[in-house]
Amino acid sequence: MTIDKTYHPQSIEQHWYQTWENSGYFAPSGHGEPYCIMLPPPNVTGSLHMGHGFGFTLIDVLIRYQRMCGKNTLWQTGTDHAGIATQMVVERKLNAQHKTRHDLGREAFVKKIWEWKEESGGQITRQLRRLGASMDWQRERFTMDPELSYAVREVFIRLYEEGLIYRGKRLVNWDPVLLTAISDLEVINEEEDGKLWHIRYPLANGKDHIIVATTRPETLLGDVAIAVHPDDERYKHLVGKQVQLPLTDRTIPVIADNYVDPLFGTGCVKITPAHDFNDYAVGARHGFEPINIFTPTAHLNENTPPAYQGMERFKAREQIVKDLEAHGLIEKVDKHKLKVPRGDRSHTVIEPYLTYQWYVQSKPLAEPAIRAVENGDIRFVPDNWNKTYFQWMHNIEDWCISRQLWWGHRIPVWYDESGKSYVGHDESDVRQRYQLAEDLPLKQDEDVLDTWFSSALWPFSSLGWPEQTADFKTFFPTNVLVTGFDIIFFWVARMIMMSLKFTGRVPFQQVYITGLIRDAEGHKMSKSKGNVLDPIDLIDGISLDELVQKRTYGLMQPVMAQKITKATQKEFPEGIPGYGTDALRFTFCSVASYTREIRFDINRLAGYRNFCNKLWNASRYVLMNTEGHDTGSDPTAAMAFSLPDRWILSRLQNTIEEAHAALQQYRFDLLAQALYDFTWNEFCDWYLELSKPILTSQESTTEQLRGTRHTLVNVLETLLRLLHPLMPFITEEIWQRIAPLTGKEGKTIMLQSYPQPDSRFINETAVRELEWIKQVVIAIRTIRSEMNISPGKQLSVLFRKGTESDKHNTEQHQHLLMTLAKLASINWLLADETPPQAATAFVSELEIFIPLAGFINKEEESARLNKEIGKLQKDLSLIENKLNNPQFVDKAPAEVVAKERARQEELTSTLFKLRKRLEQVMAF
Structure with missing residues (x-):
């Protein structure tokens, strides 16, 4: 079964979902x-x-x-x-x-x-x-x-x-636009610029006054008392005295209550039980009757002086402040940052409001x-x-x-004409439960739950x-x-x-x-910030124009729309490409740690789209090397498993154990990391490379070929099942082609069994030997890279010292070493033998020498290195000048300074390596 050369998620995802749903695979199995x-x-x-x-x-x-x-x-x-x-x-x-x-x-x-x-x-x-x-x-x-x-x-x-359940009159969060009580969850408290008015409340005896600071001067019309702390020596002599409530003909008492913070403001607090949750509790403790001054639409009602009745609350605030100033009752006005409660739907300022509501005890x-x-x-x-x-x-x-x-x-409450309440499923049920006459008029409660x-x-x-x-x-x-x-x-x-x-x-x-998903900078995603991402746009992609339109649609302030447009154009100049569902799901899992807030960086999404490509291309390699061949699905067929086969099967068992452990702890991030590391690093980067010498060697036996092909298809098939919960679409598409090669039966991967670790395949010896091969190959490849030697050029390598295990591994796995590291020969030096001029690496006690004579032109390479060193020195000098400038360090944003320091460290490290290489080249 062929597989397309290129992975196109959009061409497979909806097809497979419809297949699963139409086939009833999502329903409980019944067993x-x-x-x-x-x-x-x-x-x-x-x-x-x-x-x-x-x-x-x-x-x-x-x-x-x-x-x-x-x-x-x-x-x-x-x-x-x-x-x-x-x-x-x-x-x-x-x-x-x-x-x-x-x-x-x-x-x-x-x-x-x-x-x-x-x-x-x-x-x-x-x-x-x-x-x-x-x-x-x-x-x-x-x-x-x-x-x-x-x-x-x-x-x-x-x-x-x-x-x-009972009906009572209490304070609630009231939305004067929607005309309903709302829950705390539907109230957004955001800091806004406001004012703090310091108002003089004259004593009733006319000899002095108390200064009270408030952010809502209009509510003073509902004040029932002034509270001070019982231990506040400044006001002890006033407790029990009466003060004249400004702009009214009422007097109110000074009371003592531990609720008051004597260090905040003037140490005096106005008590308005009908319009503040804390004041309501204070008022209840002292037996005050709350005075409601608002209508449901937040206009001033009949409990206020006639001059203010019918005024909208903020218009009333303006007028009350003017009148207080006219009477000389404003001590001062300060600018003040305060938390303003707004309804998350209407965005209007929420009022604590005294109404009859239904409550659960x-x-x-x-x-x-x-x-x-x-x-x-x-x-x-x-x-x-x-x-x-x-x-x-x-x-x-x-x-x-x-x-x-x-x-x-x-x-589900009905009332008769006298207001008596009856509860039932419907009016008929109510009449039956309470034995009410059919002609007794009943009216259902207007509210909903x-x-x-x-x-x-x-x-x-x-x-x-x-x-x-x-x-x-x-x-x-x-x-x-x-x-x-x-x-x-x-x-x-x-x-x-x-x-x-x-x-x-x-x-x-x-x-x-x-945790809660935030944007890449850690900010909450919101329409007003213009940083919202739609998961479907990440799956299918969206053009820049469409994205801008989506983010600015319905905004009331043109200035905000312009700001959001500019930021979006900067962040996504080409729009957002379609990454596919599997890449998005894997990204979600990769960030699902135990943290409270989770930053979503779209760059990670691009990385996991590459991961999908890696899996797809690895599957193509497996299919090309196994379709039409004996993959050992016949249990009676003899097979010989190479060191790479035994190693990958052992590492697979460890990965399966890690997957189960991560899922038991809900550590989706650890699950994603374990599967990513095994898939990319061990299966794709190493095992597939290690399989090539076996599949291409004329010396490989039928049993060895069968063993490697068997391992290729079975490890991939198991890996697909491991990945399926995270990446359902790509795993189903590939599994349909791989499963027949393993002898698996079933119509879908999603009803296959999740892999369980098998201790028979745990092989610590194979893991140790293969890890040694990897270290040697990496050491040689690193020298190639650092010395700018072509990856395809065959090298002669010299080993010295090392352990008996090193010598055994070299002898047993020389073919793998030479193929993977692109070597012409491997020779051992005596322990005291002096090597020729060479680049050197170490793997534990083993010394590796690569004679470089003939591989590089000393003059050309030294000139190239000097040029690169000069360029980086110039870049480093510019950064160091910045960081040595106090004005930059003190005034630039912290993240900018941190970025410059990180770049300084990176350049310093790179320069050190380049100078070491130059020393090696000059020594030849």
């Missing part, structure tokens, strides 16, 4: 030990970003590995309805038509969202297929499927009936979830994330689960719970969750709590926490 991983469900209207591509690749490596190890493997797939994100997409489409959701009404608007979901919701699943994800698409779930929606309502009802659910990790039922990998988990769980607060949206799981509420049930609801389905019985608990550290609180912990509560079992046995 073997169960192994299940849940896909962290991406947003239904989303697209595959680098974080997805990274995490999902690692999951697929595990799934393919366990499938090949004979497990009954399920990668449960599905998507999340993503309440806010999806609703915003459809609202924007309506806005473009000068309509709002209120023009349509709730029922029609939700219908529009379902239409949008059907139209574009499959984008990410199409992209997952491009990435090679071998998930069971027949079991694909959506968090608002009828069965999953039933599970969501069932959990709500049970928690409500136990008193673990979290502490009773957290206690068993804490024990599950403490006693080892669940293990975090790496285990340092235990501390993060415990820190949050031990300080857990009640969970706000309601959202003021129309898209999502509507809260937080998306994380349904996501918390994902490990068991997606398998059919509350029904005891066959899938649930077989695959729950699942084996491992692969996710980023940023959602340990919001998702991982809640899945553990909910699973223990409703199934009595942990949802997964291990949690592998990945």
